Amino acid sequence: MMKSLFFSSRTTPSILSQNLIFKPNNHPLSSVSSFLSVKNPIFFGGLTFLGSNSSLFCHSSSNPDGKDHCYQPEGEIQVIVGPMFAGKTTTLLRRIKSERYNGRNVAIIKSSKDTRYALDSIVTHDGEKLPCWPLTALSSFKERIGLEEYHKLEVIGIDEAQFFDDLYDFCLKAADHDGKTVIVAGLDGDYLRRSFGVLDIIPIADSVTKLKARCELCGKPASFTLRKTDETERELVAGADVYMPVCRHHYASGQVVKETARTVLQTRTVHCGSL
Ligand SMILES: Nc1ncnc2c1ncn2[C@@H]1O[C@H](COP(=O)(O)OP(=O)(O)O)[C@@H](O)[C@H]1O
Numbered sequence: 009m010m011k012s013l014f015f016s017s018r019t020t021p022s023i024l025s026q027n028l029i030f031k032p033n034n035h036p037l038s039s040v041s042s043f044l045s046v047k048n049p050i051f052f053g054g055l056t057f058l059g060s061n062s063s064l065f066c067h068s069s070s071n072p073d074g075k076d077h078c079y080q081p082e083g084e085i086q087v088i089v090g091p092m093f094a095g096k097t098t099t100l101l102r103r104i105k106s107e108r109y110n111g112r113n114v115a116i117i118k119s120s121k122d123t124r125y126a127l128d129s130i131v132t133h134d135g136e137k138l139p140c141w142p143l144t145a146l147s148s149f150k151e152r153i154g155l156e157e158y159h160k161l162e163v164i165g166i167d168e169a170q171f172f173d174d175l176y177d178f179c180l181k182a183a184d185h186d187g188k189t190v191i192v193a194g195l196d197g198d199y200l201r202r203s204f205g206v207l208d209i210i211p212i213a214d215s216v217t218k219l220k221a222r223c224e225l226c227g228k229p230a231s232f233t234l235r236k237t238d239e240t241e242r243e244l245v246a247g248a249d250v251y252m253p254v255c256r257h258h259y260a261s262g263q264v265v266k267e268t269a270r271t272v273l274q275t276r277t278v279h280c281g282s283l
């Protein structure tokens with residue numbers, strides 16, 4: 009019969025030690041994770057903690073004291089938003105590295121729509137990067153990584169989250185049901201300052217960090233992204249060639265300049281057309 013004893017992986021390492029054998033798989037991130045875990049083990053009273061596996065803790069027969077224990081993992085959702093160039097990816101990388109340093113099993117996902125700097129890495133505008141799973145839909149993650157590896161995961165980072173239609177469902181299940189810590193980074197607003205998907209998960213989040221960039225026109229804190237070009241589709245993957253971070257004042261004046269320029273160009277077209 010299964011007796012249940014709830015405990016935290018951080019407070020009772022001796023019970024967990026048997027489950028903490030790190031098994032690298034053949035994904036590039038796993039080797040990075042494995043490397044870092046081995047390089048940075050955390051010692052608890054003589055035990056080496058090499059990345060825990062909360063899901064396996066329910067396999068009670070493997071407990072060293074011969075008794076049945078069941079670990080109930082507690083999930084969490086952290087959200088990082090802001091305009092472009094605010095440091096969202098940098099913050100996500102820093103948190104993921106810190107989780108890994110603490111011995112937790114991590115994986116990073118990004119939208120495969122983001123092909124700007126690399127296909128299978130998340131890359132900051134400064135060039136810092138980590139390998140990731142590029143996906144078109146989050147629902148495919150479990151199958152891609154494999155069920156066994158998924159169960160071993162404790163932390164899942166998601167970058168360019170605004171591009172995932174199934175963000176809400178994935179995060180809810182991963183945190184509530186599967187006990188994962190999910191760290192989500194993405195745009196809260198598009199170039200017209202309309203909600204851009206990531207806001208859907210605020211009601212189920214534990215923490216929300218809104219970052220600011222620096223206004224490219226005056227250097228003040230910037231909360232918005234101005235599209236410099238005339239394209240009107242909502243999704244347009246690009247960098248500093250198309251977008252710039254701006255403060256409230258320069259967002260408003262920038263939009264006015266763009267609209268005026270568009271009107272002038274349209275009037276000219278009509279004029280030329282009628283000649
Ligand atoms: N206009 C800009 N063009 C290119 N890089 C920029 C610009 N403004 C800031 N950066 C750099 O981008 C870094 C943030 O990159 P990143 O974390 O990828 O941002 P985000 O994910 O929010 O777009 C900043 O620390 C800064 O060095």
Ligand SMILES: Cc1cn([C@H]2C[C@H](O)[C@@H](COP(=O)(O)O)O2)c(=O)[nH]c1=O
Nearest residue numbers: 091092093198199233242243244245246
């Ligand atoms: C404002 C805005 C942005 N995008 C795209 C442009 C980039 O490819 C990403 C954001 O990247 P970052 O990591 O935050 O720098 O989103 C878009 O498609 N539509 C928009 O309105």
